[in-house]
Amino acid sequence: MRIGILTSGGDCPGINATIRGVGKTAIMHYGMEVIGIHSGFKGILYKDVEPFTERSLSGILNLGGTILGTSRDKPFRKKLTANEDNVREELLKAYNELGLDCVVCIGGNGTMKTANVISEMGMNVIAVPKTIDNDIWGTDITFGFDTAVNIATEAIDRLHSTASSHKRVMVIEVMGHHAGWIALHAGMAGGGDVILVPELGYNIDDVNDFILLRAARKKPYSIVVVAEGIETPEGKKPAEYIAKMIKKSTGIDTRETVLGHIQRGGNPSPFDRILSTRLGSHATELISKGDFGKMVCVKGSQISSIPLKDVANKLKLIEPGNDLIEYGKQMGICFGHLENI
Numbered sequence: 477m478r479i480g481i482l483t484s485g486g487d488c489p490g491i492n493a494t495i496r497g498v499g500k501t502a503i504m505h506y507g508m509e510v511i512g513i514h515s516g517f518k519g520i521l522y523k524d525v526e527p528f529t530e531r532s533l534s535g536i537l538n539l540g541g542t543i544l545g546t547s548r549d550k551p552f553r554k555k556l557t558a559n560e561d562n563v564r565e566e567l568l569k570a571y572n573e574l575g576l577d578c579v580v581c582i583g584g585n586g587t588m589k590t591a592n593v594i595s596e597m598g599m600n601v602i603a604v605p606k607t608i609d610n611d612i613w614g615t616d617i618t619f620g621f622d623t624a625v626n627i628a629t630e631a632i633d634r635l636h637s638t639a640s641s642h643k644r645v646m647v648i649e650v651m652g653h654h655a656g657w658i659a660l661h662a663g664m665a666g667g668g669d670v671i672l673v674p675e676l677g678y679n680i681d682d683v684n685d686f687i688l689l690r691a692a693r694k695k696p697y698s699i700v701v702v703a704e705g706i707e708t709p710e711g712k713k714p715a716e717y718i719a720k721m722i723k724k725s726t727g728i729d730t731r732e733t734v735l736g737h738i739q740r741g742g743n744p745s746p747f748d749r750i751l752s753t754r755l756g757s758h759a760t761e762l763i764s765k766g767d768f769g770k771m772v773c774v775k776g777s778q779i780s781s782i783p784l785k786d787v788a789n790k791l792k793l794i795e796p797g798n799d800l801i802e803y804g805k806q807m808g809i810c811f812g813h814l815e816n817i
């Protein structure tokens with residue numbers, strides 16, 4: 477068999493460990509031929525590929541980013557070729573000309589949608605979910621999330637000492653456009669006092685009252701963790717807006733920090749390396765069985781798979797009753813509303 481591997485969407489720690497897991501298992505255990513496809517789906521169209529050997533896949537386990545390069549281009553939405561109308565035919569033709577028996581698509585929600593389309597077009601596809609946001613439906617966890625939570629938690633830890641020394645409010649914005657998983661986990665792990673996630677909304681007056689209440693309880697500093705996707709008035713940046721509102725209403729000196737792409741760059745944590753390796757190896761096992769059109773996933777402590785068509789166009793958001801939120805509320809953490817305080 478000859479298989480291709482591509483990476484698409486935003487990068488995240490653990491992609492190279494996944495490429496290695498897929499590729500080494502394919503070459504060493506199944507005797508497959510493996511090629512790397514550069515820059516996402518357009519790499520198929522432009523036949524921008526390189527052969528992988530066991531040797532070329534060495535030394536990448538702990539490397540951040542993706543050795544294949546990535547792109548957010550959506551082949552069915554954005555004009556990638558001169559002949560836009562025939563993009564489906566062109567993709568299929570290029571896939572056949574490359575002599576591929578399967579393409580492994582490593583990516584986030586956008587990638588899952590595209591992977592499902594090309595699978596329905598007749599290509600053999602196996603998808604591997606990746607995103608620091610942990611918002612892919614059908615898997616309990618995505619690789620990259622643990623690394624991002626580690627980085628965000630360390631940042632919150634560091635803000636604690638300076639916040640308490642100056643008796644300030646520190647607002648920290650972490651990634652998570654639709655889902656607040658990083659804010660929730662890093663916020664809880666870092667001992668955040670207020671955690672705001674897009675799924676729950678917030679009442680800024682309640683947040684301000686909560687901070688004043690803390691001050692009255694001889695806690696003159698507060699850590700506020702916000703996900704980048706929380707709602708703000710038109711054009712207002714989350715951390716900046718929340719910090720401004722807190723300062724204006726409470727009179728407490730307030731600073732904001734936006735963690736940004738620091739959360740996405742650099743080496744994967746050991747947990748993410750293991751997860752990537754397990755998912756990658758399982759992807760190759762599915763290929764060897766001809767079990768295509770699937771996304772590998774985590775269910776409890778097991779690696780499993782689900783049909784790609786069940787995943788495409790869905791998001792895994794924090795649901796009401798999430799246990800971490802419930803426990804947090806019982807401990808007096810504010811999730812944007814004063815109902816529990």
Ligand code: F6P
Nearest residue numbers: 486584607608609651652653740
């Ligand atoms: O997809 C993960 C993510 O990190 C989101 O949390 C964030 O909104 C987005 O990527 C940022 O993407 P870009 O690097 O394209 O600005």
